[in-house]
Structures are given as C-alpha cells and as structure tokens.
Amino acid sequence: MDELMQKAIQQSGIQKKPSELIPWKPDEPWPQAYYSWDAEGEVWQPIKAPSASPPVNDQAQSSGITTIALYSWNIDFMLPCAEARMSAALAHLEGPTSQLSPTTAVVINLQETTPSDLITISQKHWIRRGFYMSDLNSSAWGSDMYGTTMLVDRRLAIASCFRVHYAATQMERDALFVDVTVPAIAPKTVRFGNSHLESLALDPPQRPAQMRVAAQHLHHAAAELAAAVIAGDFNAIQPFDATLHTDNDLRDAYLESGGREGAEEGATWGQQAHPAARERFGLSRMDEAFFCGAGIKLQGFERIGADVVVGEDRQEQRDKVLRLGFEKAWVTDHLGIKATFGLV
Numbered sequence: 316m317d318e319l320m321q322k323a324i325q326q327s328g329i330q331k332k333p334s335e336l337i338p339w340k341p342d343e344p345w346p347q348a349y350y351s352w353d354a355e356g357e358v359w360q361p362i363k364a365p366s367a368s369p370p371v372n373d374q375a376q377s378s379g380i381t382t383i384a385l386y387s388w389n390i391d392f393m394l395p396c397a398e399a400r401m402s403a404a405l406a407h408l409e410g411p412t413s414q415l416s417p418t419t420a421v422v423i424n425l426q427e428t429t430p431s432d433l434i435t436i437s438q439k440h441w442i443r444r445g446f447y448m449s450d451l452n453s454s455a456w457g458s459d460m461y462g463t464t465m466l467v468d469r470r471l472a473i474a475s476c477f478r479v480h481y482a483a484t485q486m487e488r489d490a491l492f493v494d495v496t497v498p499a500i501a502p503k504t505v506r507f508g509n510s511h512l513e514s515l516a517l518d519p520p521q522r523p524a525q526m527r528v529a530a531q532h533l534h535h536a537a538a539e540l541a542a543a544v545i546a547g548d549f550n551a552i553q554p555f556d557a558t559l560h561t562d563n564d565l566r567d568a569y570l571e572s573g574g575r576e577g578a579e580e581g582a583t584w585g586q587q588a589h590p591a592a593r594e595r596f597g598l599s600r601m602d603e604a605f606f607c608g609a610g611i612k613l614q615g616f617e618r619i620g621a622d623v624v625v626g627e628d629r630q631e632q633r634d635k636v637l638r639l640g641f642e643k644a645w646v647t648d649h650l651g652i653k654a655t656f657g658l659v
Contacts, residue, residue: 388651457487508545541610
C-alpha cells in the first residue's frame with residue numbers, strides 16, 4: 316500500500332497542470348460555473364452564479380426548507396473498478412437522502428473524485444432530478460487525476476460557486492465553496508465548503524496552512540453569511556490536527572455532538588483499509604466537519620458508509636478488489652460523515 320501511495324503522489328505531480336494553463340492564483344477565490352440538468356434538452360447546462368432562484372419547479376418546495384443535511388465521503392481513487400464502486404456508493408447515498416423530510420435539503424461533498432467518476436455521477440437519474448453538480452470535468456482542478464466535487468439540492472439557490480487552490484500543497488489540493496440561500500435565511504447565505512487536505516505526515520506540514528486559508532473564507536463577509544460549514548477528508552493523523560478547528564475559531568461537529576477525540580466510534584479510516592495499512596496505522600478520524608456562525612444550529616452528526624461493497628451483480632469487479640487483499644469488496648477505505656444543521 317505504501318508503494319501505491321507513492322505512485323499516486325508521483326502521478327499527481329505528473330498530471331499537474333502547467334502553470335501557463337492555470338487561470339487561477341493560489342490562495343485566491345476563483346469563480347467557476349456549476350451545472351443543472353436540462354431534462355428537455357437532455358444535457359447538463361453550465362450556470363454562472365449567482366442564480367436568482369432555484370428552477371421554477373423547485374421554487375415552491377424551497378420555501379419550506381428549515382434544515383440542511385451535509386454528507387461528505389472520500390471514494391478511493393486508487394482502487395480498480397471505479398465505475399462499479401462509485402455506483403455502489405451513490406446507491407447507498409440515494410436511499411437515505413430520498414427518505415429525508417421535505418423540509419430538509421441535501422448537500423453532498425465528494426473527495427478523490429476522478430474524471431470517470433464525474434461521468435458516472437452525471438448519469439444517475441436521481442442526481443439529474445434533484446441536484447446541481449459543481450463539476451463535469453477536471454477543468455477546475457489543479458490536477459487531471461482527481462479532485463473535489465459537490466452536489467447541491469436544486470431547491471437551494473446558489474449565490475456563489477468558487478474554488479481556492481492552496482499555495483501550500485504538493486498534491487494539488489483545494490477548497491470548493493458554494494453559497495446557498497433559501498427564504499428562511501434570505502437575503503443572507505450559508506457557505507458550504509468541501510476540502511481534501513494534504514495527505515501524509517509531510518515536513519513541513521501542509522494542513523495547518525490549508526485550513527487557515529479555508530477558514531478565512533468561512534469567516535469572510537460575516538455580514539453576508541448567516542453561517543459557514545466545511546467538511547471533507549482532512550487527513551487528521553498528527554497531534555496538531557486535533558486543534559485545527561480551535562486554531563481557526565471553528566467548531567468541530569463531531570465533538571459538539573458529544574464525540575470524544577481518540578474514541579474508536581469516531582474513527583472514519585482504518586476499518587475498511589487494507590489489512591497491512593490498518594495494522595500499521597490503526598484507526599483515525601480523518602473525515603471531519605467544521606462550522607461557524609449564528610445562522611445554523613447543529614442537530615446531529617453520524618458516520619455513514621460502513622460495509623458498503625460493490626454490488627453482487629458485479630462479481631468480476633468484486634473479485635478484482637478482493638484479490639488486492641481486502642476482506643470485503645469495499646467501495647472505499649473511508650467511512651463518510653453526515654452533519655445535520657437547522658437554519659436559524
């Protein structure tokens with residue numbers, strides 16, 4: 316597994332985009348389009364924020380939204396059978412999100428999304444019907460290998476969509492932000508962020524600088540923001556990671572909900588890792604959600620995605636994953652998280 320990780324880092328460097336082709340500046344907001352499914356034309360249409368309101372069919376439903384459920388999940392890009400694994404992961408998300416109260420809107424953060432994953436995501440009918448997609452290709456990522464993407468409930472009006480590419484990174488990491496509004500909080504917005512902080516224990520460490528930059532955009536323009544939340548794979552594997560939220564005047568949803576630092580029930584990585592990696596590194600709480608602002612109130616926090624495996628109808632793909640030495644044909648080595656917030 317170490318060899319796989321080193322190979323991934325090398326590939327990320329190889330697939331880094333040449334500086335002359337990059338339209339953004341490090342650590343600065345770079346506006347990007349997002350996409351809405353046009354059922355009549357059967358195509359994903361790009362939209363430049365701000366959009367004044369949700370699509371006409373969704374406007375009536377938006378008035379009753381009082382809660383937002385934020386899901387975040389890292390779907391391992393290094394394992395084989397990407398389409399089968401992503402399809403199984405999305406099927407797992409479709410069930411609970413479709414059963415939520417009509418007053419609850421959904422935001423889904425995904426990390427380590429590959430260009431082929433974006434195709435898989437864009438073809439799912441439940442996503443076409445119910446969500447905006449932040450990305451259809453890798454054009455907004457620093458690398459053509461993988462990146463972060465968000466799915467945003469179509470009942471939420473998107474006032475802004477932008478990405479901040481970190482200056483302190485060897486792996487082309489960034490933070491993706493979307494500002495949303497509903498009548499309950501209008502004219503203010505809630506900012507949702509998705510970030511995959513730097514992997515491994517590098518020297519010097521990159522994650523403190525990355526979270527510092529992300530936090531600036533969570534606290535920025537407080538007069539316009541009702542609140543802000545950022546969630547993702549924060550790769551929290553060193554002692555300093557335990558204070559990244561307090562260092563940046565943020566609240567940790569897991570701890571705020573009564574979780575204990577270091578407790579096994581809070582771990583999101585290790586249970587589904589390769590046995591050799593699990594034995595070497597143990598369990599860790601890599602995936603987290605930080606928030607700030609008076610416009611939201613945390614209602615609940617939980618882990619998701621335990622024991623989700625490639626479907627039984629994909630036996631060939633299941634066997635490929637199992638041949639790598641995993642106990643089960645898990646779709647990813649991470650558990651995901653879900654944080655639910657009431658709009659105040």
